[in-house]
Amino acid sequence: MNLLTPLARFLIFPGLLFAVPAAWFVLWLERKTVALLQRRIGPPFGQPFFDFVKLLGKTTPPRPGLEGMLMRAWPLIAVSAAAGAVGLLPVFPSRGGFQGDMILLLALMEIPAICLIVAGFTSGSLFGEIGSAREAVLLVSYNVVFLLAALSIASTQHTFRLEAIVAGPATPWRWLGVIAILICLPAKLHVNPFSLPNAEQEIYAGPMTEYAGFELAMWQLSHGLEWIAGVGLVVTLAIPPSPDAWLTVAELLFLGFAVVLLLSLVAAATARLAIDTTVRFYWRCALVFIVAALSSAILVRWRS
C-alpha cells in the first residue's frame, strides 16, 4: 500500500472533498424531511451551507488565555477526528485498509462526542455543563451496545480489518449487528428521541451554548461529518460487495439516503426522552438483544 491511496481516501473520496458537501446535504435532508412531515415548506436547498458561511463571517467573543485556546481547539479536533473516520470507511473493498482499522474507526467516531463533553465544561456555562453531563451519560449508555455490535460483526469474520469484514458473506449475525448499530445511531447523532445533550429550548444549546462564529461553524461541520461516518458505517456493512466498484458506490449512496430518511422520520415522530428512560432503553432492551446476537455469533464461529 503506497501513501497515495490513504491520502486520496482522506482528502477526496470518501474523505473531505466528498464528505463536506455530503454532510451539508444530509443536514439539509434531515431538516427538510422533518419540515415536510410537519406540513411545512422547510429550509431551501443548501441552507446548512449558508449557515456555515454566515457563521464563518461572524466574530467570536474575546476569550483570553487557556480557556480561549481550548474553546478554539475542541471543535477543530472534533472535525479532524470525524473527517478521519469518514476517510476510513471501506467504500472500495480491497483498496487500502490495514489490520485493525475498525478499532481506529470506532475510536475516531468517539472523539467528537468526547470533545463535546469537555467543550461544555470548558465553556463554563451552566447549560453547557448540564449538556455535557447528559452527553457523558448518553455516551456510556449507548456505547455498550454500539461496541458489542461492532464486536459481534467482527467476530463473524474473525478480523478487525474492515475490508475483510465487508468482503465476507452477509450472515444473519452480521445483520443483527448492523441493526444494533442503527439503533445506536439516533443517540450518537443527537436526534430525537435521544436529543438530550443539545436539547434545544430546554437547556438552550447544551454544550454549544457559549460557542459562536467560527467555532460554532466547526461544530456544525463535525456534526454533519458524524452523520456521514455513522450512516456510512451502517451502509458499508449492509451492502454486499459487487465486482463493479461504481455500482457499489451507487448502492451505498442510495441506501445512505434511505437511512437518513429513516432517522429523520424517527426524529419527527418522537418526542425527547428523559435521561433515565434513555439509559433504561439501551441497558435493558438493546443490551439483551445485542448480547444474544454476540453470543450466537461467537457460538456459530466456534462450531464452524
Add this chain to the structure above:
Amino acid sequence: MSWWNRLLCLCRRRSPWIFHMNAGSCNGCDIELVAALTPRYDAEQVGVLLQGSPRHADIVCVTGPVTRTAAPAIRRVFDQVCRPKAVVAIGSCPATTNVFINSRTLEGPLEKHIPVDVFVPGCPPRPDAIIRGIAAAAGLLASRSRESAPPLASESAVQKEAAE
C-alpha cells in the same frame, strides 16, 4: 467587492438566526412570533431559526415595552450577541411603550437602551409582518458585507461609544 464578500452577503441574507427577548410583553407579540415559526407561516423557508443562546443569534427580536427589571437584561443580552447583529422591535410597545406610556414601572421605549434597526408596528403585528421585518434586518446585515454600505444602527452606536 471580492467573491468572499459577495458570498457572505448572500449567506447573511439567507440565514438569519433570531433570539427572542421578552421585555415585559403582554404575550400577544410572543404568540404571533411563535405563529411565524409554526407550519402556517413557516419562517424556516427563508432560513430563520429560533436559537436558544444569544451567542448563536444574528438578530435580536424584542417584544414588550421594556420594564424596569428587563432593561439591564436587554443590554446584557445585546452585548452577548456577536457582531454583525441587528435588532428588530416587534409590536408597538418597544417602539412607543403603547398604552403603558407614563407607567412608573417602565423604562421604555427600547431605543433608550439598545439601537434598533427595524420596527414592526402593530398590536400585535401579523406573523407575515414579523417575517418581513426579520427579512429586512437580514438584508441590512447582508448590506454590511459591502464596504460602501452605511453602518448598522448597532455598529454606529458601538463606534460612538468607543470614540467617547
